[in-house]
Amino acid sequence: MMNKIGYFPIVFSVFFSPLLQAKQNVCVFDLLGKAGESYKLMEEWALAAKAWGADINLTVYQSEEAVDKNFKTNKCDAAAMTTMRSREYNKFGGSIDALGGIPNNEIARRAINYALDKRNAKRLVSEKNGVKYELAMITPIGIAYIFVKDRAMNTLEKGKGKKFAYLHYDLAQKVAVERVGAIGVPSDIFNFVKKFNDGEVDAIASPAYAYKPLEIYKGLGSNGAMFTYPVVNVTADLIIKPEQFPEGFGIKSREWAVKQLPSSFKKIEKMEAEIPAKYKLNVSKDDALRYQKLLREGRIELTKRGVYDPVMMSVLKKARCTVDRTNFECSLAGE
Numbered sequence: 001m002m003n004k005i006g007y008f009p010i011v012f013s014v015f016f017s018p019l020l021q022a023k024q025n026v027c028v029f030d031l032l033g034k035a036g037e038s039y040k041l042m043e044e045w046a047l048a049a050k051a052w053g054a055d056i057n058l059t060v061y062q063s064e065e066a067v068d069k070n071f072k073t074n075k076c077d078a079a080a081m082t083t084m085r086s087r088e089y090n091k092f093g094g095s096i097d098a099l100g101g102i103p104n105n106e107i108a109r110r111a112i113n114y115a116l117d118k119r120n121a122k123r124l125v126s127e128k129n130g131v132k133y134e135l136a137m138i139t140p141i142g143i144a145y146i147f148v149k150d151r152a153m154n155t156l157e158k159g160k161g162k163k164f165a166y167l168h169y170d171l172a173q174k175v176a177v178e179r180v181g182a183i184g185v186p187s188d189i190f191n192f193v194k195k196f197n198d199g200e201v202d203a204i205a206s207p208a209y210a211y212k213p214l215e216i217y218k219g220l221g222s223n224g225a226m227f228t229y230p231v232v233n234v235t236a237d238l239i240i241k242p243e244q245f246p247e248g249f250g251i252k253s254r255e256w257a258v259k260q261l262p263s264s265f266k267k268i269e270k271m272e273a274e275i276p277a278k279y280k281l282n283v284s285k286d287d288a289l290r291y292q293k294l295l296r297e298g299r300i301e302l303t304k305r306g307v308y309d310p311v312m313m314s315v316l317k318k319a320r321c322t323v324d325r326t327n328f329e330c331s332l333a334g335e
Contacts (some may be wrong), residue, residue, distance in 0.1 A: 100235035100295025142207035
């Protein structure tokens with residue numbers, strides 16, 4: 001018969017060993033399901049997470065709304081979804097996709113690096129309705145450009161009165177559409193391109209990620225265009241409930257995420273390059289400056305309304321002015 005001294009360590013190891021934690025259920029949104037780049041990245045992350053003491057069970061959804069619903073009802077211990085959807089769980093990280101805040105991939109790289117830096121660890125943890133959340137990863141999806149069915153609609157002024165699909169849960173998009181006098185058509189991430197292709201709307205904003213798989217070229221037809229002015233940078237967030245994960249998990253996850261950025265941006269640049277040149281139209285320098293000022297005014301308004309985090313707005317401005325010191329806004333206060 002085993003003596004009590006020998007029995008106790010076995011009981012302790014069974015019930016308290018970090019190696020025997022329950023599986024963590026992670027819900028992943030990817031429009032393309034298991035074939036999508038977002039899901040493939042999460043598979044790599046899940047494999048790496050084993051070394052951090054986690055045992056990840058991934059479930060992919062092609063409906064972002066379903067991911068968010070399951071996260072709220074505790075069917076998921078973590079959720080990977082677009083930053084626009086996840087902003088409610090962490091406003092600091094969720095503001096990185098502010099309108100016009102990131103005009104190119106170099107600024108995006110700097111901003112994501114800063115946001116995930118260990119110095120911001122406290123800002124990446126939040127609480128809502130008594131539940132603690134932590135931002136464990138930011139992944140770039142790419143700059144969203146405006147696609148129009150008629151290339152004659154080549155200025156914002158000509159977009160007045162035209163139908164523009166926007167994601168209904170993102171107040172920032174609604175405000176932006178209203179500012180230019182367009183008719184906003186509330187949409188979801190799974191149907192906004194379909195509305196464009198079917199002729200229900202005249203314009204959409206989308207990253208190159210969606211061009212081939214969602215067949216945006218069908219909506220462009222022979223007279224459409226993609227304006228290469230960067231309206232908004234699109235990213236995805238991984239939000240975890242830290243109490244369901246090993247201690248320090250979020251920090252290790254963020255460190256891993258930063259190391260993946262170079263390959264992620266290479267994929268984005270490849271997808272952007274694959275859009276046929278015949279569709280790409282550049283805006284004039286004067287128009288670009290006007291749009292930049294318009295988007296800046298929108299960010300300031302949305303920050304005052306509590307949609308965007310003011311600290312992140314300062315971070316984005318610093319990143320923009322580090323890359324382009326001649327930017328008109330660098331000498332202005334307000335962000």
